Amino acid sequence: MKILVCISSVPDTTSKITFSDGDTKFNTDGVQWILNPYDEWYALVRALELKEAGGGNVTVINVGGPDNDAIIRKALAVGADDAIRVNSNVTEPFQVASQIANAAKDGGYDIIFTGKETINYNGSNIGGMVAELLDMAFVSYASKLEMSGNIATIERDIEGGKEVVEVKTPFVVSASKGLAEQRIPNMKGIMMAKRKPLNVVEEVPSEARRAIQKYILPAPKAAVKLISPDNVEELVDLLHNEAKMI
Amino acid sequence: MAVLVYIETEKGAPKRNGFEAASYAGKHAANTGNDCIALTLGEGDDAELAKLGAYGVSKVIKIDDARLNSFDSKAYAKAISEEAKVLGIHTVIFSQSANGKSIASRVAVRLQAGIVSGAVDVPDTSNGFLVKKTAFSGKAFAFINISSENKVVAIVPNSFGIHQGSGSASVEKGSVSLSDSDFSVTVKEIKKQVGDTLPLPEAELVVSAGRGMKGPENWGIIEDLAKVLGATTACSRPVADVGWRPHHEHVGQTGVAIRPNLYIAIGISGAIQHLAGVNQSKVIVVINKDPEAPFFKAADYGIVGDAFEVVPKLTEAIKKLKSA
Numbered sequence A: 001m002k003i004l005v006c007i008s009s010v011p012d013t014t015s016k017i018t019f020s021d022g023d024t025k026f027n028t029d030g031v032q033w034i035l036n037p038y039d040e041w042y043a044l045v046r047a048l049e050l051k052e053a054g055g056g057n058v059t060v061i062n063v064g065g066p067d068n069d070a071i072i073r074k075a076l077a078v079g080a081d082d083a084i085r086v087n088s089n090v091t092e093p094f095q096v097a098s099q100i101a102n103a104a105k106d107g108g109y110d111i112i113f114t115g116k117e118t119i120n121y122n123g124s125n126i127g128g129m130v131a132e133l134l135d136m137a138f139v140s141y142a143s144k145l146e147m148s149g150n151i152a153t154i155e156r157d158i159e160g161g162k163e164v165v166e167v168k169t170p171f172v173v174s175a176s177k178g179l180a181e182q183r184i185p186n187m188k189g190i191m192m193a194k195r196k197p198l199n200v201v202e203e204v205p206s207e208a209r210r211a212i213q214k215y216i217l218p219a220p221k222a223a224v225k226l227i228s229p230d231n232v233e234e235l236v237d238l239l240h241n242e243a244k245m246i
Numbered sequence B: 001m002a003v004l005v006y007i008e009t010e011k012g013a014p015k016r017n018g019f020e021a022a023s024y025a026g027k028h029a030a031n032t033g034n035d036c037i038a039l040t041l042g043e044g045d046d047a048e049l050a051k052l053g054a055y056g057v058s059k060v061i062k063i064d065d066a067r068l069n070s071f072d073s074k075a076y077a078k079a080i081s082e083e084a085k086v087l088g089i090h091t092v093i094f095s096q097s098a099n100g101k102s103i104a105s106r107v108a109v110r111l112q113a114g115i116v117s118g119a120v121d122v123p124d125t126s127n128g129f130l131v132k133k134t135a136f137s138g139k140a141f142a143f144i145n146i147s148s149e150n151k152v153v154a155i156v157p158n159s160f161g162i163h164q165g166s167g168s169a170s171v172e173k174g175s176v177s178l179s180d181s182d183f184s185v186t187v188k189e190i191k192k193q194v195g196d197t198l199p200l201p202e203a204e205l206v207v208s209a210g211r212g213m214k215g216p217e218n219w220g221i222i223e224d225l226a227k228v229l230g231a232t233t234a235c236s237r238p239v240a241d242v243g244w245r246p247h248h249e250h251v252g253q254t255g256v257a258i259r260p261n262l263y264i265a266i267g268i269s270g271a272i273q274h275l276a277g278v279n280q281s282k283v284i285v286v287i288n289k290d291p292e293a294p295f296f297k298a299a300d301y302g303i304v305g306d307a308f309e310v311v312p313k314l315t316e317a318i319k320k321l322k323s324a
């Protein structure tokens, strides 16, 4: 089976979020970049498990600049066989999806994985866009995926439950929690990753459809009102009469 | 130019998130002097669909092809896009639910539309088409301008609210027809969680607990509190990771992002990744025995105390209020 895993580079979860250039740019000073957790922990690991069980090849693809090579090497260290980086200065999701679809269209991939969303823009756009561009099925928020021949049975998260679907390869699937268990790369993996192929290809043009104009931070919270543990009635009163929540 | 809003249905009636999407689309349509048309797929009960009229919708179009009774992103996206083209529509609105998100991005490709998902307010059209959306998992907001002629917006549940007015919408059948090759998945089963509370992404009241509860056997007091409030239960990540609670309860940056009206956090320290998923709650109450717990900085109300003593007392006090 040939599997493609889309990976993204995102700020570490503890990063302080600030902006520069009159609040029009994310301030990357001192920001540590990591593999997007949904891509690394769930999508990539489930792809590797499928390969281990049934043979095949796992390729990771990233759309971005040379700075992303570090997170790509990390994915290779976790176990991917090879990597593609589409050299690009990313500005919007359609641009990313266009590059992935273009790189994948002649690749003969049976499954294309994405994470359920990136933790910086939380758009959940790439999987559906790639599927549409390639005219494939798309199953989002998979928390379980089993293959039998060319048919996958997938459990996906929906509000208040799970939906079980069957889909034939080729398809696009986005990974949510539970699909696999995070793997920590070992020394051997890290050494091998240095020799695995990382092919850099140039971007194809795509039409610009949107632009970020500015960012804002949420308004700071007023100081907490502390209530004595011996007087929970006061909390109930505040929630009822002041906050009007209960 | 009319605005189209896709409405999710269950057994032929709009879902709760559908009323919110209709309210949002209705408001945007009114702001721009347009009509708001709703679209439903699969079986539709005309009397139930007409109720969308009270939320700003003038007309409901239903494509009641039985094959659309179960969800398929490819077929749904085609039906919505084709109907939008027939109607000459340039703006399509979705609720950012599990299904809504999966089709919005496909529809954007089909309509060559710029898309903003994660919207929390109606577009500002005074100079372009500027949409406010959540970014960095709730740690910030971004304003994004869509420049393409066609536009797709998906809104975060509970961000705009349901605004009921009066009126009734007309219901018509859509003109789009699909072929078998438009369908790509087979839905085998839907497993609903038991219980009658709202699912987390839509919940208005949430009671959440963390490692401070010491073990899964102690969740009784959490469930009791949730029950008197009619709240949905949630938990921190480590609690789900060790299996004290199911994964679907995990909220935060790598779990479910929520924005209830009231979030009560019990025995949760308030790590940055946890806060990312919950800090857009309107009111936050923190109960923690450590006065230095970072969560107090993000809280509106706090009790420094032992959860095992405070929570049962709180439950009793709320019971008293409710029976008063």
Ligand SMILES: Cc1cc2nc3c(=O)[nH]c(=O)nc-3n(C[C@H](O)[C@H](O)[C@H](O)COP(=O)(O)OP(=O)(O)OC[C@H]3O[C@@H](n4cnc5c(N)ncnc54)[C@H](O)[C@@H]3O)c2cc1C
Pocket (backbone or CB within 6 Å): A013, A037, B209, B210, B211, B212, B213, B235, B236, B237, B238, B239, B250, B251, B252, B253, B254, B255, B266, B267, B268, B269, B270, B271, B272, B273, B274, B277, B287, B288, B289, B290, B293, B305, B306, B307, B308
């Ligand atoms: C990449 C990454 C992603 C992450 N994503 C998430 C996420 O999405 N969601 C998430 O929740 N976490 C996430 N985490 C984990 C996060 O960093 C914290 O470790 C986690 O939130 C802590 O959970 P907790 O508050 O339940 O436990 P702890 O930090 O152990 O806190 C327990 C709290 O309970 C209090 N307590 C103890 N006993 C009592 C008592 N009797 N009464 C009252 N209070 C008591 C303590 O004072 C303490 O504050 C992530 C971490 C990483 C690295």
